[in-house]
Amino acid sequence: MEEFVLLTLGWAGLYAxxxxxxxxxxxxxxxxxxxxxxxMLEIESGYGRYVGVSALPxxxxxxxxxxxxxxxAREVTTESAPGLLAIGVMSxxxxxxxxxxxxxxxxxxxxxxxxxPEVFGLSIAPAAIVEGFAVFAFVFALVVSAGIPGLPQ
Amino acid sequence: xxxxxxxxxxxxxxxxxPRYFEVERVPIAQPRLEKxxxxxxxxxxxxxxxxxxxxxxxxxxxxxxxxEVVSHYDELMSTTRNRLARHIVAFQMDIRTIISGLRRRRRxxxxxxxxxxxxxxxxxxxxxxxxxxxxxxxxxxEVDQLLDTTDCLRVERIKLGVTWNHLTRLAERYFxxxxxxxxxxxxxxxxxxxxxxxxxxxxxxxxxxxTESLDEYANLYE
Numbered sequence: 062m063e064e065f066v067l068l069t070l071g072w073a074g075l076y077a078x079x080x081x082x083x084x085x086x087x088x089x090x091x092x093x094x095x096x097x098x099x100x101m102l103e104i105e106s107g108y109g110r111y112v113g114v115s116a117l118p119x120x121x122x123x124x125x126x127x128x129x130x131x132x133x134a135r136e137v138t139t140e141s142a143p144g145l146l147a148i149g150v151m152s153x154x155x156x157x158x159x160x161x162x163x164x165x166x167x168x169x170x171x172x173x174x175x176x177x178p179e180v181f182g183l184s185i186a187p188a189a190i191v192e193g194f195a196v197f198a199f200v201f202a203l204v205v206s207a208g209i210p211g212l213p214q
Numbered sequence: 215x216x217x218x219x220x221x222x223x224x225x226x227x228x229x230x231x232p233r234y235f236e237v238e239r240v241p242i243a244q245p246r247l248e249k250x251x252x253x254x255x256x257x258x259x260x261x262x263x264x265x266x267x268x269x270x271x272x273x274x275x276x277x278x279x280x281x282e283v284v285s286h287y288d289e290l291m292s293t294t295r296n297r298l299a300r301h302i303v304a305f306q307m308d309i310r311t312i313i314s315g316l317r318r319r320r321r322x323x324x325x326x327x328x329x330x331x332x333x334x335x336x337x338x339x340x341x342x343x344x345x346x347x348x349x350x351x352x353x354x355x356e357v358d359q360l361l362d363t364t365d366c367l368r369v370e371r372i373k374l375g376v377t378w379n380h381l382t383r384l385a386e387r388y389f390x391x392x393x394x395x396x397x398x399x400x401x402x403x404x405x406x407x408x409x410x411x412x413x414x415x416x417x418x419x420x421x422x423x424x425t426e427s428l429d430e431y432a433n434l435y436e
Contacts, residue, residue, distance in 0.1 A: 092222050099226030168222055176230035
């Protein structure tokens with residue numbers, strides 16, 4: 062029974078970066094996308110850049126997929142399961158939160174630049190900073206995952 | 215307080231509020247605003263209607279007694295679910311109660327029956343020139359002086375300015391929530407009031423009030 066639970070948690074950890082990253086991207090892109098649609102009611106041109114900005118929180122799903130493939134290189138065993146769970150869930154939560162918050166940053170950027178187009182570039186800076194934290198979580202998940210046992214020799 | 219609804223599309227579709235209310239025109243015309251407000255969920259639309267009904271003081275019957283105003287206020291406060299909507303109403307009523315107190319004191323009348331958090335405080339500090347509210351409402355001294363003059367416009371400007379600044383400060387706390395919509399509407403109403411000041415309309419309104427107050431005697435000499 063204990064082995065079954067451990068293996069289940071290991072598999073959950075393996076898929077967590079993708080699932081949690083995707084949840085974050087869904088929420089982030091939805092919020093930013095809704096703001097972009099609202100802004101389109103007020104502006105006469107430049108719709109494309111708003112749609113582009115609203116897609117920024119999708120990168121977290123890609124980072125999650127890469128982390129998942131990296132973790133998937135090893136077999137899920139009772140030895141590797143705790144490491145898979147810890148790294149998978151922690152990196153997944155970080156990616157999810159960054160995507161949600163990045164969506165809020167993008168929505169604010171769209172809302173502000175709608176009435177003041179000259180600040181469009183600068184208004185995206187907060188979203189870029191949030192993206193930076195997602196990259197940290199992603200890179201260090203890859204680095205730390207090298208220590209999880211079970212990699213094929 | 216229940217978690218607020220998010221209105222990303224609606225908030226982003228509203229033009230930015232100006233820094234000050236003393237502008238030439240409202241940022242969005244009323245028909246357009248009404249159309250945008252159709253995005254609200256039904257329970258939020260209800261709160262908006264309650265708030266707007268309160269804010270439209272001009273439409274209130276002129277002969278409403280103080281007791282009726284108090285009863286209307288109490289009913290509004292007990293039926294409005296949103297805490298911010300209640301706060302907006304209470305803040306405006308506080309200002310009205312204070313100005314009412316200043317006017318009544320000038321005429322040698324007792325303190326107003328008023329509503330809101332300062333009513334008892336005003337009663338206790340009736341002899342104090344600023345009702346002991348100089349820190350909470352520093353504008354009282356200026357308005358008190360202006361009541362000696364006939365500069366009603368300046369009194370109105372101060373009254374609207376105090377409310378505007380308070381609402382603007384509140385708006386900085388919220389992002390894309392229903393509260394943003396409420397604060398937008400309250401400030402939109404201030405601009406509408408300011409931009410609709412008009413000598414001709416004022417005369418018409420005055421004549422309408424006189425006619426209503428004279429009732430069947432209105433056309434006695436015609």
